[in-house]
Amino acid sequence: MKKLLFALCISASAISFAQDYSVPAASPRQKVEQQFSMSKITIDYGRPGVKGRKIFGELVPYGQVWRAGANSSTKITFGQAVNFGGKIVPAGTYGLFIIPTEKEWKVILNKDFQQWGSYTYDPKQDVVDVTVPVNKLADKQEWFEITLNPTDENSANLVLKWDTAQAEVALKPARPEAVIKISDKLKEIKKIESDAAKAKS
Secondary structure, eight states: OHHHHHHHHHHHHHHHHHHHOOOOOOEEEEEEEETTTEEEEEEEOOOOTTTTOOOOOBBBBBTTTTOSSSBBEEEEOOOEEEETTEEOOOEEEEEEEEOOOOSSEEEEEEOOOSSTTTTTTGGGGGEEEEEEEEEEEEEEEEEEEEEEEEEETTTTEEEEEEEEEEEEEEEEEEEEEEHHHHHHHHHHHHHHHHHHHHHOO
């Protein structure tokens, strides 16, 4: 009986340990969430490594749609309507795909954000696409990376880079005038609240 209880305790400990740890992923999943204008942008994607391979033109063929990452398709969520490289996109979640060539990338937002890779990619589900130039990096980027670099308090660049290639898509609010008016009103309210708090103290 004691041996059985001991074995059960060991099994329970092993299960508990296994729940806290997992096998390292070949292409770790990353979630990027950042304030953008009056809301935020969230990106969920897999990060493949170069691992000594030739990436663009071989592993990622030119002229074919790519999932912009690894494993399940890359998801991008906009908390407000945005100007995506010059094209208006409603708030919501989209699949992010790329069709690369040597000198430029077509960056695509697609309605289907729940597929595995790009095997069931349907261009009829595209919401917008923008073509942007590719810049050569001075230093190799081992792991694929997507970042958001603010350019001012209401704008940012979506930066995609891997191996020696980097491309950027400019992001702005869909209605910048409305955003500025709302922002000014919110600043007025905060000042009133701050003045009221000082008056009480």
